[in-house]
Amino acid sequence: MSHPAPLTTLVETSLYGDDLVALEAFYHGVLGLPVVARDPERHLFLQVGPGQMLLLFRADTTLQPGDFPRHGTRGPGHAAFGIAADQRENWRAQLLQSGIAIEAELDWPRGGKSIYFRDPAGNSIELITPGVWGLPDGW
């Protein structure tokens, strides 16, 4: 065999919550992510830019035996979206106008800044400006 080429892309990120209607109002309505597919009993699939997906699942459903390997978590997960530095104020205003409380804001040692808030299921969502990680793409 050849050693596989390095993994360079996380295509699917999953978070869990019971109320997919409320989650759609948040991820589509407030955060603006396009909906790719929905099944109110099971999932809500959203597109993030040209190459990624955010998958919301009801763990009650996806933990049952079925066509796919079982998965499903309880408790607050965490994910972070990248934003341009000059969009931070726009996002702060968008959250405020949508009634989403900002839980914390942090400045990182390398220079990036974070805004933390919660989705309707309690997951910890973060917006980060470039510089937090020092990655080649800027984040």
Place this chain on the structure above:
Amino acid sequence: MSHPAPLTTLVETSLYGDDLVALEAFYHGVLGLPVVARDPERHLFLQVGPGQMLLLFRADTTLQPGDFPRHGTRGPGHAAFGIAADQRENWRAQLLQSGIAIEAELDWPRGGKSIYFRDPAGNSIELITPGVWGLPDGW
């Protein structure tokens, strides 16, 4: 205010597990992701390509009050990495050689293919070839 520019990048994806040493052996040793930072009591941070991070956390630690908003889940999460179609056989061999059982393989309606397996914490990990979602970047 201006409406914020669309979110186009999920920079941080989180999964949870108690044994971060075993998780490093898996995500670094088997999947080949570079380690960016580790704290054996709290986290293991891995880089995925030029612009993404996979964050592994011990929920026992991150659910405690501290410097960051609390988060942490129980139960099997799910994430998927993209691979080129011609790397599928190399990855199958890499998993086999590493003693990682393949739980399922699926062919999707649009033409992409998936390999499913588990990390040491039981999270459902998937490798997908282009075509599964029909995204502009190919996935």
